[in-house]
Amino acid sequence: MQKDFHFYGIYVLCRCKGMLPSDSKIVAYASQHTDDAKYSHNLAFENGGYFKQVLCAHQFIHPDVFSLDTQYGVYVPFHFIPGNKGGRFQEKMVCLENSDIAQEMMREVSRLKEKPYTLHRLGIALHAYADTWAHKDFSGLQSELNDIDEIDVRNEEKKAIPKIFAHFFRNVAEAVIPQVGHAEAATIPDEPYREWSYYSVYEDRQIYKRNWMLYLDASRSIYQELKFFLKKNPEFKAMPTVHWGNIRSPFRMQLMTKGSLEERCESWMKKINASAFGFECLPEDKDLTYDEREWFREAVEVINEKGKNDKYYRKENFHQSNWKYFHDAALSHRFFVHSELLAPREIICS
Numbered sequence: 001m002q003k004d005f006h007f008y009g010i011y012v013l014c015r016c017k018g019m020l021p022s023d024s025k026i027v028a029y030a031s032q033h034t035d036d037a038k039y040s041h042n043l044a045f046e047n048g049g050y051f052k053q054v055l056c057a058h059q060f061i062h063p064d065v066f067s068l069d070t071q072y073g074v075y076v077p078f079h080f081i082p083g084n085k086g087g088r089f090q091e092k093m094v095c096l097e098n099s100d101i102a103q104e105m106m107r108e109v110s111r112l113k114e115k116p117y118t119l120h121r122l123g124i125a126l127h128a129y130a131d132t133w134a135h136k137d138f139s140g141l142q143s144e145l146n147d148i149d150e151i152d153v154r155n156e157e158k159k160a161i162p163k164i165f166a167h168f169f170r171n172v173a174e175a176v177i178p179q180v181g182h183a184e185a186a187t188i189p190d191e192p193y194r195e196w197s198y199y200s201v202y203e204d205r206q207i208y209k210r211n212w213m214l215y216l217d218a219s220r221s222i223y224q225e226l227k228f229f230l231k232k233n234p235e236f237k238a239m240p241t242v243h244w245g246n247i248r249s250p251f252r253m254q255l256m257t258k259g260s261l262e263e264r265c266e267s268w269m270k271k272i273n274a275s276a277f278g279f280e281c282l283p284e285d286k287d288l289t290y291d292e293r294e295w296f297r298e299a300v301e302v303i304n305e306k307g308k309n310d311k312y313y314r315k316e317n318f319h320q321s322n323w324k325y326f327h328d329a330a331l332s333h334r335f336f337v338h339s340e341l342l343a344p345r346e347i348i349c350s
Contacts, residue, residue, distance in 0.1 A: 001134045002190050002261055005215060006127055007032035007290045008268035012251075012277050013219060016242040017226040021284035023119055023236055029290065030123025030326055031130075034078055036292040037330065043300065043312045054330035056124070066178050071141050072349045075181055077337040078124070078330075079131050080140030081105065084345055090143045092347055097133040097214065098221055101341050105129065106225045108336055110232040119236070120322070120329035122229060126222060128333075133218035134189050137200070137207065138182045146179040147201040153188060154195035192255040192264075212255040219251050220244060242278035250276050299323035 010031045014024035037056035044050050056078050058070050076082065076093070083096025109125045112118045139145050182189045188196055192215045197208040223244050230237040250271065257267050272288065275281045299321035303311040318324060338350035 001130055001192070001215070002187075003032050003035075003290060004261060004264040004268060005130065005192060005255075006035060008265060008272075008288075009215075009219065009251075009254075010123070010126055010130075010222070011288065012247075012268070012272065013222050013226060015239075015279045015285070016247055016277055017223065017230060018237045018239040018241045019226075019230070020236075020238050021282055021288075023238075025284075025288065026119040026322065027123040027126065029295065029322070030120040030329065031127040032290055033292065033295070033326060034124050034127040034330070037326070045314045046303075046311050047313050049314055049318075051324070051327075054327045054334065056330050066142065066180050071180060073334070075140030076342075076349050077334045078128055080135050080138065080181060081128050081132050081337070082139075082342065082347055083132075083136075084347065089347070090139065090141065090145055092345075093139045093141050093143070094145055095132055095135045095138055095140070097136045097218070098129075099132060101345075102129050102132045104341060105337060107228075108340075110229045113233075116320070117325035117329040117332070118233070120325045121333055124326075124329055124333045126225070128337075129225065130218050130222060133214040134211070135182060136214070138189070140181055142178045142180045144179060145202045146181065146184065148184050148198040149201055150197075150199040150206075151185060151188070152197045154197075193258045212252065215255045216248070216252050219255075220248070239279070246278050295321065295323035295326060 007028045011024050011028035014027050015021065019027070034056045037054065038058055039053050040055040042050065042052045055070075055074055058074055080093075080095040081099065081102045082093045083099040084092050084101055085094070085096060085099075086092055105125055106129055109118070109122050112121060115121070185196075185198065188194050189209075189211065192211050194211045195209070196211075197206055199206050254267060254271060257264055259267070269288065271277060272285055273281050279285075299315055299318050300323070301313040301315055303313070305311070315321070334350075342349050
C-alpha cells in the first residue's frame with residue numbers, strides 16, 4: 001500500500017469512527033511514516049543527549065536493503081506480518097490477510113493505557129495490519145515462495161507494464177533483485193486500483209487479484225478494529241460515528257480510482273473536502289497534508305556547515321514530540337511482534 005491508503009484512507013476511517021482531526025492525523029501520519037522512517041543513524045545532540053532512531057523501512061538503493069537484519073527487523077514486523085500457516089518455517093512466514101497474529105497485534109494496542117505514544121502505536125499497527133491484505137501470499141524473507149512469473153496487469157497496455165518495473169527498480173537490473181517480499185511484482189500489489197495475475201512458481205498455480213477488493217475488505221476490518229480500540233479507549237472518541245454501510249460505496253469508488261499516487265491523493269482530499277465520506281469537513285480536515293519530515297523538524301534542529309558533519313539540537317519539549325513518540329512506539333511494536341507474538345509460536349526473528 002502507498003500514501004493514498006496508509007495516510008488518507010486511515011485518516012478517513014479514524015474520522016468516520018468519531019476521532020478528532022488532530023488525533024486522526026497522528027494515527028494516519030504514524031501509519032504512513034512507517035514507510036518513510038528510513039534513517040538509522042543515531043543522533044548525538046549538541047545540547048546534550050543521544051537518540052537512536054528505529055528503522056521501519058529502507059531506501060531501495062542501499063547496500064543493506066535486502067540484508068537479513070532488514071528482512072527480520074524491518075520487513076517482517078512492519079510490513080509482512082507472518083500468517084503462521086503451513087509446516088515449514090518459510091511457509092509460516094508468508095503474510096496472510098487478517099491472520100490471528102495480525103488480530104492479536106491490534107488487540108495489544110487497545111491495552112496500552114496511559115502511554116503517551118498510544119495513537120502513534122495504533123498508526124504503526126494499522127500500517128502492518130493493512131499490509132496483510134496488500135502483501136498476502138508474500139513473505140518478508142528471501143524465499144522461493146516469493147518467486148513469481150507471467151505477471152499480467154489487467155486494463156493496462158502491454159507496452160506500459162515495463163514502465164511500472166522501470167520506475168520501481170530504477171537503475172537496478174531485475175535479475176539481481178532477490179526474492180524478498182513482492183519485489184518481483186514491483187509496486188503492483190501496493191496500488192489499490194490494480195487487477196492483475198501472476199504464476200506462483202512455488203505453488204504451481206495462477207493467482208488473480210483485484211487489489212481494490214482486498215483493500216475494501218482491509219478497510220472494513222480496520223473500521224472494526226478502530227471500533228474496538230475506541231471502546232477500550234473512549235477518551236479518543238469525540239464525534240458521531242459514520243456507519244460502515246454509508247461509507248462502503250464511496251470507499252470502493254475511491255479505491256478503484258486510477259491515476260498516479262499524487263492524483264489518487266488529490267482525489268482523497270477532494271472527497272474529504274466535499275464530506276463525501278459522511279463526516280463534516282472541518283477546517284482542520286481541509287488543511288490536511290503529509291510531509292514526511294514534519295515531525296522531525298518539530299523535534300530537532302539541524303545545523304549544516306559546509307565541509308563539516310551536521311549538528312543536531314534537541315528542541316524544547318523534544319521528549320514530548322510526535323517524532324520521539326513515533327520512534328518509542330516503533331520500538332515497542334517491534335519488540336511485541338518479535339518477542340510476544342512470534343517467539344511463543346516458535347517463529348524466532350530477533
